[in-house]
Amino acid sequence: MELIQFAQRNYSILLRALGEHIQMVLIALILSVLLAGLLTLVAMFFKRAGKFLTYLFSVVYSIPSIALFALMIPIPGMGLGRNTAITVLVLYNQFILLRNFITGLQGVDPAIVEAATGMGMTYTQVIFKVLVPLSLKPLFVGIRLALVSTIAIATIAAFIGAGGIGLLITIGLETGNNNRVLWGVILSAGLGIAANAVLVFAEKRIK
Amino acid sequence: MMANTTIAIEYQHVYKRFNGANYNAVNDVDLSINEGEFITILGSSGSGKTTLLKMTNRLYDPDSGNVILFGENIRNVDAVKVRRRIGYAIQQVGLLPHMTIAQNIAIVPNLLKWDKQRIDNRVRELTALVGLDCEEFLKRYPAQLSGGQQQRVGLARALAADPKIMLLDEPFGAIDAINRLNLQDELKRIHGGLKKTFLFVTHDINEALKLGTKVIVMNEGQVCQFDTPENIVNKPVGGFVESLIRSYREQEKIWGGLS
Numbered sequence: 001m002e003l004i005q006f007a008q009r010n011y012s013i014l015l016r017a018l019g020e021h022i023q024m025v026l027i028a029l030i031l032s033v034l035l036a037g038l039l040t041l042v043a044m045f046f047k048r049a050g051k052f053l054t055y056l057f058s059v060v061y062s063i064p065s066i067a068l069f070a071l072m073i074p075i076p077g078m079g080l081g082r083n084t085a086i087t088v089l090v091l092y093n094q095f096i097l098l099r100n101f102i103t104g105l106q107g108v109d110p111a112i113v114e115a116a117t118g119m120g121m122t123y124t125q126v127i128f129k130v131l132v133p134l135s136l137k138p139l140f141v142g143i144r145l146a147l148v149s150t151i152a153i154a155t156i157a158a159f160i161g162a163g164g165i166g167l168l169i170t171i172g173l174e175t176g177n178n179n180r181v182l183w184g185v186i187l188s189a190g191l192g193i194a195a196n197a198v199l200v201f202a203e204k205r206i207k
Numbered sequence: 208m209m210a211n212t213t214i215a216i217e218y219q220h221v222y223k224r225f226n227g228a229n230y231n232a233v234n235d236v237d238l239s240i241n242e243g244e245f246i247t248i249l250g251s252s253g254s255g256k257t258t259l260l261k262m263t264n265r266l267y268d269p270d271s272g273n274v275i276l277f278g279e280n281i282r283n284v285d286a287v288k289v290r291r292r293i294g295y296a297i298q299q300v301g302l303l304p305h306m307t308i309a310q311n312i313a314i315v316p317n318l319l320k321w322d323k324q325r326i327d328n329r330v331r332e333l334t335a336l337v338g339l340d341c342e343e344f345l346k347r348y349p350a351q352l353s354g355g356q357q358q359r360v361g362l363a364r365a366l367a368a369d370p371k372i373m374l375l376d377e378p379f380g381a382i383d384a385i386n387r388l389n390l391q392d393e394l395k396r397i398h399g400g401l402k403k404t405f406l407f408v409t410h411d412i413n414e415a416l417k418l419g420t421k422v423i424v425m426n427e428g429q430v431c432q433f434d435t436p437e438n439i440v441n442k443p444v445g446g447f448v449e450s451l452i453r454s455y456r457e458q459e460k461i462w463g464g465l466s
Contacts, residue, residue: 115301118266118374119315119364120291133305 006179021164025150028089036097061095065153069160085162093146100142104135136206144199151192215242215404221272232258234428245398245405247419255428256408260374264293294365294373298380300357302349309345315368333363355386375407412455424448
């Protein structure tokens with residue numbers, strides 16, 4: 001009851017936090033997919049560069065998020081705020097996306113690739129006309145995993161002043177306002193679960 | 208063949224060794240193939256027959272030696288261009304599952320930027336040529352076809368841009384005996400009507416002797432004999448071909464004993 005009353009009194013704060021969060025997540029996700037797409041292409045043309053990139057981002061991925069956020073603050077052009085948060089989120093996503101994209105493309109039946117090459121498709125044509133359309137599902141799975149992880153990690157970005165749902169939790173904890181903390185938890189978990197459910201549903205429609 | 212024959216394919220002392228191997232997959236193959244022939248390449252797995260085939264459309268390049276197609280050394284031609292001039296069909300067919308049958312057959316004409324009307328006509332012509340009904344099949348997807356029907360589409364696709372040379376890598380290897388015989392007959396009919404040079408890899412001696420106007424027998428990367436089916440059977444050259452023919456005669460006796 002108390003929880004609902006809190007929401008009624010503070011709905012604009014909750015909505016703003018949710019809006020900020022969604023915005024931060026979407027920007028980060030779009031940039032992540034673009035960058036990962038580009039790096040995947042590099043990896044497809046230069047196998048060793050692909051191995052190096054995957055390794056590099058696996059190291060980045062293993063750094064705890066709060067430490068990575070802190071690490072970015074002294075870097076020129078970064079500092080506190082949303083842009084730094086988005087940069088960190090994009091970096092984290094690269095491991096998830098790159099690994100899923102590369103294994104997805106490499107998972108296409110080699111007989112199909114051989115037939116396409118033997119007919120006279122260039123390697124670029126093989127990638128875009130054969131490999132990408134035939135690995136939509138793994139590509140999509142990668143994006144879904146990245147989205148869910150971005151929603152979660154973005155909550156921590158409140159520590160470096162990026163706003164969003166995380167701010168409800170940090171302020172709530174500092175001021176001992178349990179309702180605020182609980183709403184932060186509900187919104188971030190709910191957003192993650194909802195986004196995952198929607199994308200799982202969409203994924204099933206991909207042939 | 209006619210007195211005035213053109214040489215379609217020439218292998219000049221071709222060698223190929225794969226990374227890490229301590230033997231040559233193809234070891235000094237040196238022969239010429241006339242235009243219009245139906246050449247079958249017979250050998251067991253590891254004989255180098257597929258490697259030789261793949262050096263004909265630059266899926267592999269020889270370590271030394273040259274492959275000459277109609278007088279042109281393909282080492283000097285862009286691999287993609289070489290492949291678009293040559294039909295290629297493989298055992299696994301490799302139809303693109305996200306494209307319809309019509310789209311699959313149209314792949315090479317599309318790569319060559321033919322206009323739409325010409326492609327449509329060609330697709331219909333080829334579908335009929337390989338014995339499939341246009342209305343029934345063109346809008347279907349590969350997964351909706353049987354293995355034999357898929358391979359017919361694979362043949363149509365390989366023939367699409369009217370290549371002078373067709374490379375066929377055990378195209379009927381995964382097809383049941385009855386359909387296989389039908390497809391062999393149809394392939395022979397198609398070859399007869401087209402004046403193209405066919406290169407057909409198989410490990411099945413019956414298939415090699417039945418389809419080939421000439422047969423290349425390969426073992427351990429080398430050509431053991433390159434001759435007409437009649438001469439392979441009646442005048443086998445060397446131990447390998449002799450034992451091949453003998454083992455086949457042994458099998459025939461089983462049938463003789465049963466009937």
